[in-house]
Amino acid sequence: MSALTSSDLLDLFGSKPTEIEEEATRFKEMRDQWNEKVKQRIAERNGFNLQVQELITEVQNKKAIRDEANQKVKDLKMIRAERTEIAREKRAALKATKEKIINSKSEESEKGTKKRSVSKIRVEMTQLEHKFERNMLNMKEKAFMKRMKELSSELKEAKKAKAEGGGLSELKEELWKADQLQDKAHTEVEEAVEAAQQAHDVMSRISDEVDKLREAANQSHSGLVRAKREADKMHSRYIVALKCMHSMSDLVYAMKTKESGGEIEGSDEQRTGVSDIMEQLMSGGTISTDDLMMIQRKG
Numbered sequence: 001m002s003a004l005t006s007s008d009l010l011d012l013f014g015s016k017p018t019e020i021e022e023e024a025t026r027f028k029e030m031r032d033q034w035n036e037k038v039k040q041r042i043a044e045r046n047g048f049n050l051q052v053q054e055l056i057t058e059v060q061n062k063k064a065i066r067d068e069a070n071q072k073v074k075d076l077k078m079i080r081a082e083r084t085e086i087a088r089e090k091r092a093a094l095k096a097t098k099e100k101i102i103n104s105k106s107e108e109s110e111k112g113t114k115k116r117s118v119s120k121i122r123v124e125m126t127q128l129e130h131k132f133e134r135n136m137l138n139m140k141e142k143a144f145m146k147r148m149k150e151l152s153s154e155l156k157e158a159k160k161a162k163a164e165g166g167g168l169s170e171l172k173e174e175l176w177k178a179d180q181l182q183d184k185a186h187t188e189v190e191e192a193v194e195a196a197q198q199a200h201d202v203m204s205r206i207s208d209e210v211d212k213l214r215e216a217a218n219q220s221h222s223g224l225v226r227a228k229r230e231a232d233k234m235h236s237r238y239i240v241a242l243k244c245m246h247s248m249s250d251l252v253y254a255m256k257t258k259e260s261g262g263e264i265e266g267s268d269e270q271r272t273g274v275s276d277i278m279e280q281l282m283s284g285g286t287i288s289t290d291d292l293m294m295i296q297r298k299g
Helices: 006-013 016-111 118-133 141-259 268-282 289-298
Strands: none
Touching: 006 141, 016 141, 118 141
């Protein structure tokens, strides 16, 4: 079997250098495309994460507003409870006073007596005094003093009854004011509860949006990882194709140098790749593009 020449080697390679160069170009283009997707995914993911951070700040602000509103609700409920208790006490006092007046009138009705007004009692007392002073009264001093004492007691009771009647009106006024304050406190509580609920609803909506953006950011990151993996894969194949091209070129160069009696130069890695290809060829076999690339991957 005759020795393999550089011309024979070129015939054996045939169109493989061109095919591998085309493969290298295709791998490079695919790598660049995946790298572009990597950039897009990074920008997309970072954009989502930026929105997440902004919305988290907004959630914290809304939470502070909600917590403040909830505290206001608690405070107003305490005020309402206090005013409710005051109104209850006023209502109980009014009821007790009414019952006392009713009982007093009932006793008068049973005794067949009716209490006179303060003014009428005073008129009688004044008249008696004037008559007594002018000796126009047909009664002795002792009887006069007794009668004046009776009228004084009656006047005292009449004043007391009048005061109780006035106290009833005062209690009604106080109860009305207490009820007004209670109603106002209740309205304020309802308004505060509504404000707190609105703040909570806004916070919840923003929180839901944060969850959606986080999910989108995670998906973008997953796409980024996949794109990076594919880009690395295409880059590795591109490098292998380049090494194949260089190995074939180095092999032809080495054959020509040997034929011309020159000395072969090159690195150990280059010589290893050339040796692998030569060994395959010298054994009488053929070598495909995939074989060349496999040899380079091993090298």
